[in-house]
Amino acid sequence: MGFLSHSVSVTALAGAMLLAAPAVAQQAAPGDSDAATQRAAAIASEPVETPAATGEVVVTGSRIQRPNVASAAPITSVTAQDIRAQAPLNVEEVLNRLPQVAPDSQQNYQDSDGRQRIKLRSLGFERTLVLIDGKRLGTQNGQDTGIIPPSLLERVDVLTGGASSVYGSDAVAGVVNFILRPSFDGIRLDANYSFYNHQNKGTTAGDAARGAGVTPVRGLTNDGGRSDLTLTAGKKLFDDKLSLMGFVNYRQANFVPYNARSTSACEVQQPVADGPLSCTTTTYAPGGYVRPAVTGGPEYINNPDGTRSFVPFGQSNAAFDRRGYPLQRDMERVNAGGFATLTLAPEAELYGSAIWFKDTSYNRYPTRVLNSGTYGSAPYQVNCDNPFLSGSQAAALCGAATGTSALAPIDVGYRFDNLPYTFDEYVNRGIRATAGIRGKVGTAWTYDVGGVFARNQQDVAFGDIPDVTRVNNSLNVVNVNGTPTCASVVNGTDPNCIPFDAFSAGNDGSVMSYLLAGNRARTRGVGTLWDVTANMTGDLGDYGVTSPFANDGVAIALGAEYRKDSYRSTANGAYRALYSGTDFDASQDVWESNIEVQAPLVQEKPFAHLLQANGGYRVSKYSSSPDTFSTWKLEGLWAPVRDLTLRASFNKAQRAPTVIEIRQATNIGFSRQGGARGDFCAPTRNADGSLGAPVASLDVCRATGLSDALYGTPTLLCPDNSCTIRSGGFNADPETAYTQTYGFVARPRFVPGLTFSVDYYRIKIDNSLGYNDDNYYLDGCLRSGGDPFFCSGIVRDASGTLYAAAGSNPTSGFIRAGTTNYYRSIARGLDFQAQYTLDAGGAGRFDWGFTGSLTTFAGGQDSPIQPERNCAGYYGNGCGQLIPKWSHGLRTTWTSVDKAFNASLNWRHVGSLTNANNSGDAAIGGTPDREQATYYRIGAQDYFDLALTFNVTQQVALRLIANNLLDRVAPFVPNSYNISLARNNTIPQRYDPLGRQIVVGATVNF
Incomplete structure (x- = not known):
């Protein structure tokens, strides 16, 4: 099997190098530009021209704007047509298919806060700079790419490798630049509706559930509906000097519970390596869990037969309450925004934009009385003459004190199945506004002076949590004239107390109205960014600063920037009582200046179609650090002939800690x-x-x-x-990163329409910043x-x-x-991109697109005397990034001669992952004594997506899409929470836990 998987990957790479390229798009829907042209330019490392009001060129990775400039750093572009072919609800779904990005899936696991963040090379979101149209999205700590509606994207550029000297110190791993549709004239409606269509079959998880008395679902299931609706309106006035555009976007997703899939019928664990599988038990049982609070004491469940007696707690009577947890969370998001440009003269154009969003999602939990450990180490207390206790129960809990008013320490966990689920509510909202002026000065210079204000707020309200004092009051119950009554009612300290019968099964839950009392734990985090930039670019060739062997002059970019990053965290008393901590308000100021130079040395000469040197330097001063530090880049390009360009880039970056890290x-x-x-x-x-x-x-x-x-x-x-x-x-302290990339781009004239590139990257981060738990x-x-x-x-x-x-x-x-700072982080590997376009005449046009990544090293070194830890292809033992050694995407698109129809098939390949215990590498725990014989490998996974587009008229396009066309079941992973923070027996960030997705969509221009 391993040989077959490896052979398939090699074949895909070889085929792509011969006749393919990065994810080629479907035929453009009405109003779209040509995808193939955009992507070919991106692979060839030339800028993609965006038809903005001034006709400026938007280049990711450089502040210099000039036609036909070549980038020495690899850039992967995803066009609007690629995005439509996927019908994503969130931009993270677009990026999850790129092998350079560590995938995320905020709506598919419990321990998520709903915010979408991007991690290039699996080096953390703090090291990935996110831009919208070349300007910062927001503060690193508070950013949320959920503010970006996918339907508004013109394309996404992903620059991998250091870009700190151009954009700032936090671009250590690279830059993701979201290019929005710049202007629009008319009214446009984009709509998608999707649902999951999955055949539940027998699974390993289902077998484990059945062994625990849980019946897994079988048969065909249609669920998980998702809607995405965008209305865009724009108008150009005064001979196109004034351009106005606005949009409103609505997105929502329906809840899907774990038990809607046989693959997550219960949370499966393998407690002992190579031991039997079992469903995770929970002490939150409908029958009521009770334990004397002594170390190693017995655990009990109230006898479900109604008698007041205890039976031993075990898998046979435990409740598998995570079956109702969300496999897809309830989510609702509203976006609105507007863009404006006003051309006063070629020398001055005013621009501005504003985007607002609000996103609400939920996690579900059974309504329950929590174990005492939730509130600290102090156990609950029950009086030993409690009238709810039978004699045998009192003896089990109180021993010799049975029948007295003495208080015995106990623990209780009680779940109320007859009450609705409680919810953790996550509300993310934000606003981002830009304003500035840009234009030309003479024929040589352009300038852009502008700013960004961004504010992201997250409000979290945890499900109603019983008050610990009230729980203890409700457990201290005495008999008053034959009526169980709280002792606190008798003595007047709490006249509202309701007794809690924790010692019989089937409690109706009425006591929760007293225990909860609206005591929701709430916390709020607010991240704010003020960013002012001034940039000027010039072509010094106008002044004669040109190499004697080149046609183009030296280009230069000068810039200055001031940023203020702030983060404020607050919480109410209920939150502090549960999780402690204090409110805080932290900020830091940053002053930076930079210079960038592109110098063509030789052009259009024998053995030197192009020889060019680039350089950049940035000086940064953070208020949180006493020292000023610098970043730089050195780049070179050599094209001995027009068909082949060799490139290399060297970057040094120092990243200061964010305010949260501080x-x-x-x-x-x-x-x-x-x-x-x-x-x-x-x-x-x-x-x-x-x-x-x-x-x-x-x-x-x-x-x-x-x-x-x-x-x-x-x-x-x-x-x-x-x-x-x-x-x-x-x-x-600041960390220091060194990034190197070496590669080539080939566009052989003897194979018209073919472009491909290969780039090797090497990233080393010294004094690396990161969170390390106990x-x-x-x-x-x-x-x-x-x-x-x-x-x-x-x-x-x-x-x-x-x-x-x-x-x-x-x-x-x-x-x-x-x-804190630890020793070193390391990432190494190769990226492959290719595209091939074939005009088949009367048979239409074929486009092939390919992007792949081979990760050779992902990890680091914990201390100078420890060996390097290479987690590429492994999981477990601290290898938490889940990076396969090889992954790729290959899209094939056929377009009819009249361009009225196209069909696009995408192949997503995710390489295998092996438990680090079986790595054979002692540095990641791969010693012979830890080697496992069962469930130690996740095989390579292949997904196929089909998109059909019908351009009905010049104004109307219809789409029918099937993602995961073959309804591939996500691989089974026991102990999944320890690996991916998900309890659904797989890795939802990496694999599809819901099955086939059917999408119907339309674009209508009015």
């Missing part, structure tokens, strides 16, 4: 995660309750500062296996055998323990976590 690094906070963070030097607890040997060796424990005398002693046991975690207290230090210290770099994050107190007193601000007794 906050995460410096702010100190403490937390505990019940049952999740034990001390690896403490004794382990065996199934029978006895104590065994520690996980870590004596040498490793010495490296954490532990004395030999305490090694393996019960003193080190953290209560409830919940050691203290301290986040923050680090420095956050497991980073625990696992790193353990795996490395005591490396001080990791073990220094385990800070013991004088008694050797890792459990600091609650409410204190300790200087020891914790495991560290937070944002």
Whole structure:
């Protein structure tokens, strides 16, 4: 199977190099420009001309605007026609198909906040600069590309490789530039409606569910409807000197639950490597989960037969409540905006724009009384003469205190199936406005002075959460004349208390009206950007500054920029009670200036059709850093003949931390995660309750500062296996990145219509900034055998323990976590692009398009004495980016002679992924003792998408699209939450968890 997958990939690459190119578009719908021309220019690294009012050229990767300029950095373009062929609801769906982008899917997993962010080379959104028409989208922390309606896009340019000297220090991994439709005259309606059409069959997840007493769905399912409607109106006035355009966009998606697919009938885990599969159990059971709050104590479920007795908690009586979680979230989004340009003279054009959006999405949870661990380490309390307790129940919970008014510590988890689900609500809204003036000065110079204001706000309201004080009041119940009554009612401290019968199955849930009391935890984050830029470009050839061997003169760009990034975070009392933390308001100011030069050295000479050198330099001063730092680029192009261009680019960038990274690094906070963070030097607890040997060796424990005398002693046991975690207290210094790209572009004259390119990239980030949780230090210290770099994050107190007193601000007794600089991040690989257009005369026209990426290294080095960690093609053990070694897209489009119809077939190939335990590389945990025999590999996946377009008239185009045409089932991945933060037994960011999608769409010009 592996050989076949590899052979298919190689064949695809070879075929593309011979007769293909990046995703060629379908035939243009009414009003669209020619896609093939745009894409060929992009591959050939020449600018794509946008017909704006002044006829300026929009070039991604350079501030210099001149005809036929060549870029030394590879650029991938996705045109409006490509986008229409996909019928995306969100721009992230467009970018997910590009192999250079780490895919995301904010609507398909629970731990998402709905914001769409872009991560080139899987290096994080903080290192990817996002632009709209060459200007910043917004602040790095608050940005949300959901503000961009896909129907308004002219194209998307993706520049991979460093571009910091041109755009700013945060363009370490590259730039994504969304080019919007510049102007429009008339009225246009774009509409798409889609739904999923999936055949549920027998699956591994379904078998596991059936073994747990859960019946998976079978048969054909149609669900998940999505709508996208855009109305655009524009008008040109005063001999086209004034151009006005506005739009309104509405998008929505319907909820799809896990249990609508046999692949997610329950959350499947494999607790022990190569062990049996099982459905994840939850203590939030309709029968009511009860446990005496003692370490290792028994766990009970109220007997479902109605008797007040306990039965042991286990898979047979646990509730698999995640079946109702969202496989596709409810989502609704409204966009509106306008654009205007006014040409006063060739020397002056005024421009401005504004886009507003509001996006609301939901996560669903069963209505329930939460376990006491949600509120900290203190258990609930029940009085031992509670009238709801039978004698046997009281004895199990209270022992000798049964029948007395003594309070016994317990834990309770109770789910109310007869009540509606509760919702976490995520509301993202934002506005982005631009204004400026641009024009020409004489024949040599152009200028652009303008600014961007962007504000993104996120409001999160977590589902109604019971108040811990009220839960304890409702569990302290006495008998008053035969009526169970809260003790707080009797003594007058809480006259509204309603007793909670947590000790019988089938509670009607009326107590929730008291426990909740509208106590929703709410938080708000607001990111704001003010950005003012002044840029001037000139052709010094007008002044005679031209190489004696070249036709074109030296071009230059000069720029200055001021930015202010701000982020404000607030929360209400209910949120602080649950998650602690404090409100904050952080900002930083940035002053930058830059210069860029393009110097053609030789043109149209033997063995030098073009020889050109480019350079750029930027100086940056951040208010958060005492030092000024610089970035630069050096580039070269050599075309020995017109058919072949060789190119190379070298970039150095220093990225200052964002305001959030500074906050995460410096702010100190403490937390505990019940049952999740034990001390690896403490004794382990065996199934029978006895104590065994520690996980870590004596040498490793010495490296954490532990004395030999305490090694393996019960003193080190953290209560409830919940050691203290301290986040923050680090420095956050700028990181330094070096990016190199080498490649070539070929357009052989002997094969008309063929263009292809190959580029090698190499990115190294020193002093890399990133967030490391407590497991980073625990696992790193353990795996490395005591490396001080990791073990220094385990800070013991004088008694050797890792459990600091609650409410204190300790200087020891914790495991560290937070944002800081670590040693090095590395990314290496090759990108391939190609296009071939064949005019078949009476048979119409064929277009082939290809883009592929071979990742040879994705990872880094944690410390100077640790080996490099290469996660390309692997997952698990800290390899969280899920990057296959090879992936590609190949689109074939046929257009009829009269251009009234076309058919476009796209092939998406996602390479295989292997569990890092089976990598054979000890640096990522691939040691013989960890090797797995089952469920250690995700095979290569192939998806096919078909788009049919009917240009009915000059004004009307109809579309019929089937994405995932063959209804390919997403690969099964047990323990998926540990891999992708999704509980649906796959990786929804990388694969399609919902099956075939059918789309009907139309574009109408009035």
